[in-house]
Every structure is written in structure tokens, then in C-alpha cells.
Amino acid sequence: MITWLGFAWTVFAAATVAALSTTLRFMFPNVLFEPKTSFKIGSPDTYELGKVDTRWEDKYGVWIIRSPEGIYALSTVCTHLGCKPSWMDSEQKFKCPCHGSGFYKSGINFEGPAPRPLERFSISLADDGQILVDKSKKFQYEKGEWSNPLSLLAV
Numbered sequence: 001m002i003t004w005l006g007f008a009w010t011v012f013a014a015a016t017v018a019a020l021s022t023t024l025r026f027m028f029p030n031v032l033f034e035p036k037t038s039f040k041i042g043s044p045d046t047y048e049l050g051k052v053d054t055r056w057e058d059k060y061g062v063w064i065i066r067s068p069e070g071i072y073a074l075s076t077v078c079t080h081l082g083c084k085p086s087w088m089d090s091e092q093k094f095k096c097p098c099h100g101s102g103f104y105k106s107g108i109n110f111e112g113p114a115p116r117p118l119e120r121f122s123i124s125l126a127d128d129g130q131i132l133v134d135k136s137k138k139f140q141y142e143k144g145e146w147s148n149p150l151s152l153l154a155v
């Protein structure tokens with residue numbers, strides 16, 4: 001038979017466990033895992049001269065362009081307010097759907113409100129011969145950073 005004292009202790013113990021679990025949950029907040037900033041995107045041979053390669057735009061947020069000078073990785077983030085432009089092959093430009101900014105294949109802005117060119121990411125060759133893009137290192141044209149050897153993979 002359950003006495004009132006036993007019942008009270010049971011209620012007290014349950015309340016204590018509930019309070020402790022709330023405190024412990026507070027000490028281990030949800031962790032957001034950022035997507036990888038460094039990734040391999042295959043051999044340079046798989047990128048055609050003069051083409052804007054869009055195969056990584058959704059997964060990694062980069063366009064890969066092979067120019068006569070080399071291969072570079074452009075950010076898919078518009079420098080106006082952060083929308084994602086689209087590559088318009090027939091017009092040979094990136095066009096932002098939000099406010100109409102346009103960017104040449106090089107990433108240089110030429111129309112609309114975007115105040116500066118698209119950013120480029122670090123690009124190099126990994127030991128296994130694949131292209132390695134590192135989005136943690138950005139290069140901005142207006143700061144003269146496109147002359148950095150890591151902003152263009154000479155192949």
C-alpha cells in the first residue's frame with residue numbers, strides 16, 4: 001500500500017529527474033554542421049575550355065570555368081544581396097534573378113546594382129591529380145586578390 005509519504009517522495013523524485021534532464025539538455029545545445037569548405041572536383045581534363053561548368057553549383061555553391069589562362073572557381077553568391085545568379089549560355093553572362101545584376105564569365109559585374117565582382121575561391125591540384133577547391137579562402141577582384149596564384153589553377 002502506498003503511503004502519502006511514499007507518494008510525495010515519488011513525485012519529488014520525478015520532478016528532480018525532469019529538472020535535471022532539462023538542465024543537461026541545456027548544456028548540450030543542438031550543433032549545426034556546416035557543409036565541407038574543402039572538396040575535390042575531379043581532374044582538370046573534365047573541364048572544357050571556355051565553358052562555365054555548373055555541375056557543382058547546388059552541392060558546393062561554385063561554378064568552375066576553364067579559361068585559356070587556367071581554371072577558376074567562382075562563388076554563386078551575388079555580391080548585391082546574396083541571391084544566386086544563373087548562367088545564361090546564350091548571352092554568355094551570369095544574371096541575378098533578384099535585382100538584375102549581370103556578371104561576365106570572369107565574374108566581373110557590368111550591369112545592375114551589384115557593387116563588385118563575384119568572389120573566387122582557392123583552387124589547386126591535390127596529390128591525386130584532382131582539383132581541390134577551398135571555400136574558406138576567398139579572393140576579391142577589387143582588392144587585387146585575383147593575382148594570387150591560389151585564385152587560378154594554371155593547367
Ligand code: FES
Pocket residue numbers: 078079080081082083096097098099100101112113114
Ligand atoms: S541580389 Fe543579385 S542583384 Fe540583388
